[in-house]
Amino acid sequence: MLAYTMENACMSAITPSLVLDYLAALRRLPHSELEVIAKEGHAEGLPIVDPQTGALLHTLARTAGAKRVLEIGTGSGYQAAVLAYLGAEVTTIERNGSLAGEARERLLRLGFDSVRVIDGDGTEGYPAGAPYQAILVAAAAPRVPPPLIGQLADGGRLVMPVGDRYRQDLELIYKIGKETSKHFLDPCQFIPLVGKHGWPGPK
Numbered sequence: 001m002l003a004y005t006m007e008n009a010c011m012s013a014i015t016p017s018l019v020l021d022y023l024a025a026l027r028r029l030p031h032s033e034l035e036v037i038a039k040e041g042h043a044e045g046l047p048i049v050d051p052q053t054g055a056l057l058h059t060l061a062r063t064a065g066a067k068r069v070l071e072i073g074t075g076s077g078y079q080a081a082v083l084a085y086l087g088a089e090v091t092t093i094e095r096n097g098s099l100a101g102e103a104r105e106r107l108l109r110l111g112f113d114s115v116r117v118i119d120g121d122g123t124e125g126y127p128a129g130a131p132y133q134a135i136l137v138a139a140a141a142p143r144v145p146p147p148l149i150g151q152l153a154d155g156g157r158l159v160m161p162v163g164d165r166y167r168q169d170l171e172l173i174y175k176i177g178k179e180t181s182k183h184f185l186d187p188c189q190f191i192p193l194v195g196k197h198g199w200p201g202p203k
Contacts, residue, residue, distance in 0.1 A: 067089060069089070070134070094118070
């Protein structure tokens with residue numbers, strides 16, 4: 001999770017209206033279902049992204065209006081549910097097979113049956129669902145995984161923390177045609193992204 005709040009995030013990268021739009025949409029969500037996801041996630045010790053951090057990530061990636069969104073790090077399924085309710089075709093990847101199964105069952109039970117939950121290496125992305133207009137990565141890697149950049153649509157955005165295990169910078173990647181541009185935002189701290197193009201897992 002992020003180690004800073006919205007107040008000291010890089011506000012030049014987003015506009016207040018986008019944040020307010022996201023927070024307004026969040027208030028319209030079916031909170032009974034989201035509360036179940038949050039409650040069950042907390043019971044399992046899974047972090048839930050707070051609304052301000054969620055607003056930052058979603059507005060940076062311009063998920064509102066995105067047709068296809070890829071999320072790396074399913075966790076409880078909370079953010080996938082938010083994305084689905086906002087109208088996106090969501091693919092979410094979780095490397096922990098048991099967590100992926102629990103999130104899949106939870107989302108189906110609560111009516112989010114359009115969310116595709118994949119059990120696998122998030123650093124490889126999911127080519128079968130590409131291209132994606134937005135990619136959100138909820139864990140930090142030494143560099144942006146090349147497969148994820150390759151799966152971005154023309155005009156797409158990727159948001160993820162990049163750095164070492166203890167300190168990272170939030171990065172925003174734009175893709176125009178075959179070219180990409182990189183924007184460094186404020187320092188942050190997320191859990192490690194484990195996988196082929198991230199950090200090695202426990203031995």
